[in-house]
Amino acid sequence: xxxxxxxxxxxxxxxxxxxxxxxxxxxxxxxxxxxxxxxxxxxxxxxxxxxxxxxxxxxxxxxxxxxxxxxxxxxxxxxxxxxxxxxxxxxxxxxxxxxxxxxxxxxxxxxxxxxxxxxxxxxxxxxxxxxxxxxxxxxxxxxxxxxxxxxxxxxxxxxxxxxxxxxxxxxxxxxxxxxxxxxxxxxxxxxxxxxxxxxxxxxxxxxxxxxxxxxxxxxxxxxxxxxxxxxxxxxxxxxxxxxxxxxxxxxxxxxxxxxxxxxxxxxxxxxxxxxxxxxxxxxxxxxxxxxxxxxxxxxxxxxxxxxxxxxxxxxxxxxxxxxxxxxxxxxxxxxxxxxxxxxxxxxxxxxxxxxxxxxxxxxxxxxxxxxxxxxxxxxxxxxxxxxxxxxxxxxxxxxxxxxxxxxxxxxxxxxxxxxxxxxxxxxxxxxxxxxxxxxxxxxxxxxxxxxxxxxxxxxxxxxxxxxxxxxxxxxxxxxxxxxxxxxxxxxxxxxxxxxxxxxxxxxxxxxxxxxxxxxxxxxxxxxxxxxxxxxxxxxxxxxxxxxxxxxxxxxxxxxxxxxxxxxxxxxxxxxxxxxxxxxxxxxxxxxxxxxxxxxxxxxxxxxxxxxxxxxxxxxxxxxxxxxxxxxxxxxxxxxxxxxxxxxxxxxxxxxxxxxxxxxxxxxxxxxxxxxxxxxxxxxxxxxxxxxxxxxxxxxxxxxxxxxxxxxxxxxxxxxxxxxxxxxxxxxxxxxxxxxxxxxxxxxxxxxxxxxxxxxxxxxxxxxxxxxxxxxxxxxxxxxxxxxxxxxxxxxxxxxxxxx
Amino acid sequence: xxxxxxxxxxxxxxxxxxxxxxxxxxxxxxxxxxxxxxxxxxxxxxxxxxxxxxxxxxxxxxxxxxxxxxxxxxxxxxxxxxxxxxxxxxxxxxxxxxxxxxxxxxxxxxxxxxxxxxxxxxxxxxxxxxxxxxxxxxxxxxxxxxxxxxxxxxxxxxxxxxxxxxxxxxxxxxxxxxxxxxxxxxxxxx
Numbered sequence: 005x006x007x008x009x010x011x012x013x014x015x016x017x018x019x020x021x022x023x024x025x026x027x028x029x030x031x032x033x034x035x036x037x038x039x040x041x042x043x044x045x046x047x048x049x050x051x052x053x054x055x056x057x058x059x060x061x062x063x064x065x066x067x068x069x070x071x072x073x074x075x076x077x078x079x080x081x082x083x084x085x086x087x088x089x090x091x092x093x094x095x096x097x098x099x100x101x102x103x104x105x106x107x108x109x110x111x112x113x114x115x116x117x118x119x120x121x122x123x124x125x126x127x128x129x130x131x132x133x134x135x136x137x138x139x140x141x142x143x144x145x146x147x148x149x150x151x152x153x154x155x156x157x158x159x160x161x162x163x164x165x166x167x168x169x170x171x172x173x174x175x176x177x178x179x180x181x182x183x184x185x186x187x188x189x190x191x192x193x194x195x196x197x198x199x200x201x202x203x204x205x206x207x208x209x210x211x212x213x214x215x216x217x218x219x220x221x222x223x224x225x226x227x228x229x230x231x232x233x234x235x236x237x238x239x240x241x242x243x244x245x246x247x248x249x250x251x252x253x254x255x256x257x258x259x260x261x262x263x264x265x266x267x268x269x270x271x272x273x274x275x276x277x278x279x280x281x282x283x284x285x286x287x288x289x290x291x292x293x294x295x296x297x298x299x300x301x302x303x304x305x306x307x308x309x310x311x312x313x314x315x316x317x318x319x320x321x322x323x324x325x326x327x328x329x330x331x332x333x334x335x336x337x338x339x340x341x342x343x344x345x346x347x348x349x350x351x352x353x354x355x356x357x358x359x360x361x362x363x364x365x366x367x368x369x370x371x372x373x374x375x376x377x378x379x380x381x382x383x384x385x386x387x388x389x390x391x392x393x394x395x396x397x398x399x400x401x402x403x404x405x406x407x408x409x410x411x412x413x414x415x416x417x418x419x420x421x422x423x424x425x426x427x428x429x430x431x432x433x434x435x436x437x438x439x440x441x442x443x444x445x446x447x448x449x450x451x452x453x454x455x456x457x458x459x460x461x462x463x464x465x466x467x468x469x470x471x472x473x474x475x476x477x478x479x480x481x482x483x484x485x486x487x488x489x490x491x492x493x494x495x496x497x498x499x500x501x502x503x504x505x506x507x508x509x510x511x512x513x514x515x516x517x518x519x520x521x522x523x524x525x526x527x528x529x530x531x532x533x534x535x536x537x538x539x540x541x542x543x544x545x546x547x548x549x550x551x552x553x554x555x556x557x558x559x560x561x562x563x564x565x566x567x568x569x570x571x572x573x574x575x576x577x578x579x580x581x582x583x584x585x586x587x588x589x590x591x592x593x594x595x596x597x598x599x600x601x602x603x604x605x606x607x608x609x610x611x612x613x614x615x616x617x618x619x620x621x622x623x624x625x626x627x628x629x630x631x632x633x634x635x636x637x638x639x640x641x642x643x644x645x646x647x648x649x650x651x652x653x654x655x656x657x658x659x660x661x662x663x664x665x666x667x668x669x670x671x672x673x674x675x676x677x678x679x680x681x682x683x684x685x686x687x688x689x690x691x692x693x694x695x696x697x698x699x700x701x702x703x704x705x706x707x708x709x710x711x712x713x714x715x716x717x718x719x720x721x722x723x724x725x726x727x728x729x730x731x732x733x734x735x736x737x738x739x740x741x742x743x744x745x746x747x748x749x750x751x752x753x754x755x756x757x758x759x760x761x762x763x764x765x766x767x768x769x770x771x772x773x774x775x776x777x778x779x780x781x782x783x784x785x786x787x788x789x790x791x792x793x794x795x796x797x798x799x800x801x802x803x804x805x806x807x
Numbered sequence: 808x809x810x811x812x813x814x815x816x817x818x819x820x821x822x823x824x825x826x827x828x829x830x831x832x833x834x835x836x837x838x839x840x841x842x843x844x845x846x847x848x849x850x851x852x853x854x855x856x857x858x859x860x861x862x863x864x865x866x867x868x869x870x871x872x873x874x875x876x877x878x879x880x881x882x883x884x885x886x887x888x889x890x891x892x893x894x895x896x897x898x899x900x901x902x903x904x905x906x907x908x909x910x911x912x913x914x915x916x917x918x919x920x921x922x923x924x925x926x927x928x929x930x931x932x933x934x935x936x937x938x939x940x941x942x943x944x945x946x947x948x949x950x951x952x953x954x955x956x957x958x959x960x961x962x963x964x965x966x967x968x969x970x971x972x973x974x975x976x977x978x979x980x981x982x983x984x985x986x987x988x989x990x991x992x993x994x995x996x997x
Contacts, residue, residue: 009859009883030889031859237858239969241976242995248976250967250993256980261989264948264955303981320959320987323946328996331964340990341937344930346967346979353997369933373967376903384911391916397933399926400918402905405898406855407865407872411972413853415860415883420973423852426865427872427899431906432923436968436975442923444982446931456935457942458958458987465985480974524977542851544882553882686890688856689994693970697897703890770903790996 006567007232008417010551013038014230014584017195019047019185022071022202026055027685029236047181051680052760053745062184064177067749068680069206069644069795070170075215076641077167078182080159082222087186089224096571096617097221097626099152102132102140109158112654114636122661129637138281139623151629158638170652172749189223191580194230205794207659210787211639214630221626227571227617229550229584241413248525252326256525257295264323269316278622285624286603286615294515298523302483305466310519318461327789328354329782336363344371346436351379352690352766355780355791358734361386369397373439375405378692379766386767403436404429411477412539420531421557422540438474482508485532486523508533511562527560550584552599564600570617577607635661635786644795645783648672648756661786668781669732675797678758679731681776687764695769707738707765707773711800712746715757721802728804729759729779731796736774737804759800844874851878854892855970859883861892872899937962942987964990
């Protein structure tokens with residue numbers, strides 16, 4: 005989230021699209037309700053009338069996979085009706101930037117598309133630059149090649165009638181949403197957009213998020229209290245696990261994992277360190293060398309020296325896409341020997357469950373660490389297989405629960421909160437910290453004793469967390485924060501700071517690129533300082549009244565609660581909304597008051613030291629027009645890969661950059677119904693953590709498939725009947741839940757039905773049932789690979805064996 | 808249409824205040840039992856389910872969790888919990904919790920109980936064998952036909968985990984890259 009949970013109370017309009025907070029983030033409703041009590045409005049846009057919809061002032065039905073049409077229509081509505089925050093757009097976004105002459109868009113395709121490779125040449129979308137290499141700008145926003153005009157033209161095609169024909173939304177509902185939310189374009193109004201998997205799980209998922217951000221930038225809603233682009237994340241520490249780089253393409257702190265042609269540290273830093281010629285741009289990623297070297301020092305300690313490139317060579321270099329779906333494909337072909345699965349259940353949580361389970365059977369060995377038996381750890385004796393035919397060696401390690409160990413987790417609002425062990429791990433279970441430590445120590449010992457393939461990355465790794473039964477978690481946290489490797493004197497403006505070797509680094513601006521600092525994750529620098537563990541703070545004071553709680557736990561970066569908050573003030577430093585100031589410039593004391601400012605520099609207008617607000621981009625301006633998205637600088641509506649209709653907007657049916665695999669089908673004769681998956685309050689994710697808790701099983705004991713009253717009548721299905729749902733991937737059986745929450749979509753005059761279902765169930769645990777993901781496709785987002793779980797085609801029939 | 812729930816509660820609060828003003832302040836009855844959590848050891852924690860990050864207080868007695876409830880001091884949930892967080896007690900006390908290391912031999916139809924030492928030694932052996940067998944010092948780039956140094960272990964993948972603590976995620980990331988594992992993924996990708 006750019007903002008955080010309690011900040012929801014500051015909103016004037018809360019727009020929930022592709023998410024269902026009442027169901028899946030129930031306590032967030034405490035803050036939504038507080039906003040509503042203050043007169044705010046809640047908008048719920050969802051294929052189903054959900055629990056969130058039932059609390060909303062405005063509900064609008066949307067066909068799965070058509071979010072860009074919906075949001076694009078709102079972008080057009082805001083532009084056509086002059087509802088944008090003009091000063092914000094002109095000063096803080098790249099609306100005024102001029103794009104290269106080459107750029108073009110025709111009937112669904114951007115320029116420079118390679119039909120063979122199915123990819124665009126992103127260079128053709130670059131800014132037009134002057135002789136100094138700086139982007140050209142037109143402050144009047146009239147130049148036909150300026151971003152503002154290009155964007156206006158692009159979204160002119162998203163008129164309300166076209167949009168509603170695509171999304172299936174009744175026109176009067178759509179206009180209610182557009183009118184209510186675009187009204188937050190006023191400087192004294194705050195609109196927040198909440199989103200989750202309904203937005204991300206699509207072959208154009210990242211463009212869906214771009215559309216959210218684009219709309220918010222036009223309305224001046226980023227950086228303000230009650231505003232923002234707010235992802236409602238799904239797991240208690242998925243924020244932290246992402247922050248620490250547990251994805252193939254990143255290292256901790258969102259540094260890029262090295263590619264094969266980053267042949268040495270110099271080449272790596274050259275490729276990934278953005279540059280700017282504009283002194284008003286803070287270009288914070290320009291500090292990449294400091295964060296990279298500090299990470300390498302954390303990993304290789306004294307072994308990492310300037311002479312050996314700080315052991316950069318030891319890092320694996322990628323050549324290709326190693327995302328989840330690709331790994332499972334490889335596994336299915338028998339090309340992987342082993343998998344170590346720490347608290348993850350791919351047999352239920354990933355798409356195409358049947359293929360995933362079969363793939364596990366091709367492994368030589370599998371290690372799992374969980375609190376319970378999962379569908380993954382017992383895949384070899386799942387219903388319908390003969391264990392004798394599966395040769396995988398399986399190690400099922402018992403893991404300690406969250407209250408049986410000590411450490412921190414980070415919520416969706418970036419708050420890293422420390423938690424404590426209440427009791428020892430149950431039975432012989434052990435923390436993941438202990439397990440990982442044991443893996444490392446034993447492998448290192450084997451390599452020291454026997455040698456083998458390139459042992460140095462393992463044997464020279466710095467791993468000093470005390471001599472206890474498991475690593476001292478405080479030592480780990482301190483390494484993450486970082487410390488000085490030698491005595492240092494740092495001059496920071498008019499202050500001279502002295503640090504001793506071993507002192508914790510107080511904040512990431514003091515990290516160095518010469519090996520004098522260690523930091524395991526630069527964004528967490530400041531979380532564990534010489535003042536102690538900031539994540540464990542429990543001071544519930546809220547001096548601004550905005551709900552920032554600056555001394556409760558610690559959030560990244562540098563405890564800044566609302567990021568991009570320099571966009572909440574005008575270029576002179578005065579809050580756009582004096583009633584809810586996040587920061588304000590005090591011209592007498594020459595400093596910012598309020599939240600931690602997103603850069604301490606004076607306001608933007610200051611000739612000498614002012615800086616633009618969007619500090620993480622080299623040009624310092626928010627990108628209405630993106631430069632690095634694989635499928636286009638502007639979000640463009642395409643149909644999901646499995647779609648019941650042709651694309652009304654252009655001749656391009658689905659995302660042109662996404663290669664369509666063989667296991668999808670748009671045969672509406674076979675699969676005439678839209679399918680989608682979702683979650684319920686009472687269960688969680690792949691179900692291992694809830695389906696063995698009797699209290700929760702009592703509340704939701706069974707898998708079910710939800711369908712509309714009209715579809716039920718058409719198929720002769722009654723509430724509680726067993727039904728069978730099929731897709732190109734497979735079929736499942738479950739009880740029918742006939743409801744008025746689902747209604748068919750009006751797609752160009754034709755009524756298309758939909759069914760929805762939770763995906764929590766599987767064959768392990770106390771409460772069992774068929775897995776929703778047996779049905780879902782692996783095809784995913786052009787930029788992130790996240791599968792299109794939310795929009796596929798299926799059929800439903802009455803019958804099937806009783807559970 | 809009737810009054811909304813919000814209006815009903817607001818009116819109720821006003822009515823309650825009126826009654827309170829008219830009567831004497833309430834007194835605890837001498838027969839009221841003491842809180843069963845009185846005097847027990849307490850620790851604070853954060854819910855392991857969604858990403859709101861609600862606070863809980865856990866009460867323990869004789870090394871066992873006897874209660875887990877919302878932490879009234881936590882600014883986000885102020886003592887409230889949803890059904891999942893409210894069931895945290897049943898994570899600590901549950902006969903389905905794995906308590907022993909289990910091993911399944913190739914082709915077998917059952918689990919065998921093993922010691923940690925046995926399992927960890929064997930896992931380390933498997934990881935090393937796989938790494939030694941599948942380690943790629945260099946790889947050919949088909950686009951320019953050149954060999955590049957990649958130092959990558961292609962024969963194994965590491966998954967997990969959005970439920971791990973930050974410090975655990977950090978060590979997992981550090982260990983994975985040291986092992987040359989490029990195939991490192993978790994729930995965030997889904």
